Amino acid sequence: MNFNGIDFDTYFKNYPSEDGYFGKYGGCYISDELKKAMAEITEAYFTICKSAKFISELRRIRKDFQGRPTPISHLERLSSSLGNVQLYVKREDLNHTGAHKLNHCMGEALLAKYMGKKKVIAETGAGQHGVALATAAAYFGLQCDIYMGSVDIKKQAPNVARMKILGANVIEVTHGLATLKEAVDAAFEAYAREYKDAIYCIGSVLGPHPFPMMVRDFQSVVGIEAREQFVSMTGELPDAIVACVGGGSNAAGFFSGFLNDPVEIYGVEPLGRGEKLGDHAASLKYGTEGIMHGFNSIMLKDENGDPAPVYSVASGLDYPSSGPEHAFLRDVGRVKYDVVGDEQTIDAFFALSRLEGIIPAIESAHAVAYGVKLAQRMGKGSVLINLSGRGDKDMDFVIEKYGIR
Numbered sequence: 109m110n111f112n113g114i115d116f117d118t119y120f121k122n123y124p125s126e127d128g129y130f131g132k133y134g135g136c137y138i139s140d141e142l143k144k145a146m147a148e149i150t151e152a153y154f155t156i157c158k159s160a161k162f163i164s165e166l167r168r169i170r171k172d173f174q175g176r177p178t179p180i181s182h183l184e185r186l187s188s189s190l191g192n193v194q195l196y197v198k199r200e201d202l203n204h205t206g207a208h209k210l211n212h213c214m215g216e217a218l219l220a221k222y223m224g225k226k227k228v229i230a231e232t233g234a235g236q237h238g239v240a241l242a243t244a245a246a247y248f249g250l251q252c253d254i255y256m257g258s259v260d261i262k263k264q265a266p267n268v269a270r271m272k273i274l275g276a277n278v279i280e281v282t283h284g285l286a287t288l289k290e291a292v293d294a295a296f297e298a299y300a301r302e303y304k305d306a307i308y309c310i311g312s313v314l315g316p317h318p319f320p321m322m323v324r325d326f327q328s329v330v331g332i333e334a335r336e337q338f339v340s341m342t343g344e345l346p347d348a349i350v351a352c353v354g355g356g357s358n359a360a361g362f363f364s365g366f367l368n369d370p371v372e373i374y375g376v377e378p379l380g381r382g383e384k385l386g387d388h389a390a391s392l393k394y395g396t397e398g399i400m401h402g403f404n405s406i407m408l409k410d411e412n413g414d415p416a417p418v419y420s421v422a423s424g425l426d427y428p429s430s431g432p433e434h435a436f437l438r439d440v441g442r443v444k445y446d447v448v449g450d451e452q453t454i455d456a457f458f459a460l461s462r463l464e465g466i467i468p469a470i471e472s473a474h475a476v477a478y479g480v481k482l483a484q485r486m487g488k489g490s491v492l493i494n495l496s497g498r499g500d501k502d503m504d505f506v507i508e509k510y511g512i513r
């Protein structure tokens with residue numbers, strides 16, 4: 109399929125380019141020392157990931173350990189409460205550890221093992237990436253160092269406990285604002301010191317090349333499964349698909365299965381409390397081009413051009429940029445990006461729980477809220493939503509802040 113001059117039949121061969129660009133976005137903007145480390149990972153990825161042994165081991169892990177394929181569920185009661193459009197969800201909440209993040213963490217840790225590394229290093233904000241990586245490290249017998257700001261350590265006590273139980277080292281970062289940005293810097297510094305024995309595992313389709321490509325490829329299992337399952341369930345493709353976008357990993361993997369199909373694709377960013385800078389994290393809607401954390405993309409900037417403070421009710425979505433592939437797909441027009449705020453998200457959180465018996469992660473509830481809006485707009489047809497994770501981690505917070513609706 110050709111779309112605005114881009115040939116989607118050969119898309120995955122051409123995007124990213126050899127040096128990691130999706131159009132003008134992406135690349136590798138880091139120190140020469142770290143560039144060497146990234147080149148080593150890129151080379152290993154292209155060699156190892158083509159080997160039948162790696163592919164069959166990853167497939168076996170997906171099935172026997174992660175519990176894949178995850179099902180698709182038809183949301184019968186929610187759909188009939190809205191009208192004639194049929195809504196479906198891809199159940200990444202049923203992936204082991206309760207979200208899609210394990211899909212790329214198992215891939216990254218398996219790659220680390222094949223490369224002979226002894227340790228995985230990462231940063232975490234809300235702790236979800238840290239928990240997924242600690243799980244993968246335990247499975248493969250790798251050491252695991254997770255850098256986390258002291259403010260986040262206090263806020264995310266259950267995830268800190270999970271990481272420690274899984275055997276990870278949670279390293280407290282106390283300088284600056286002591287949140288995600290400082291944790292990213294500290295983890296990169298550690299990686300520059302330790303890259304001979306360690307591999308850095310980025311938590312989304314972000315960071316320097318090859319991570320936006322590698323994380324997308326490891327997440328593409330979601331899109332491949334979803335397309336096959338939906339066609340076998342209904343005999344046709346969905347009319348539209350929807351996923352939430354923080355860094356963009358669940359969306360990138362899910363979308364990858366449908367880019368070459370006549371399917372409308374929607375990415376949903378968090379509008380938070382509103383349109384003012386600092387009240388949302390909708391980088392693709394309100395941001396401008398810029399470089400941060402080693403890659404060029406669309407980002408939200410403050411008056412000095414630095415990453416702006418961002419907010420969302422979903423801590424997994426509050427990042428001031430999005431993966432370079434999303435910036436590219438936005439410019440091409442293949443994916444439409446739109447926003448949903450906190451209030452509609454919480455309504456969708458309760459609607460899915462009450463009508464379907466599925467408590468979604470607040471991140472995923474953004475996609476559900478948008479699916480509901482889309483159903484009302486479309487009037488007929490089908491919408492497949494990626495339910496990126498389950499809401500157990502969010503229940504106490506929702507009850508405390510919003511009460512029972």
Ligand SMILES: *Cc1c(COP(=O)(O)O)cnc(C)c1O
Pocket residue numbers: 207208209236311312313352353354355356357358359424425469471472496497498
């Ligand atoms: C981390 C997280 C997200 C956001 O990350 P992406 O890279 O944008 O997918 C979304 N949903 C859940 C459940 C998460 O844990």
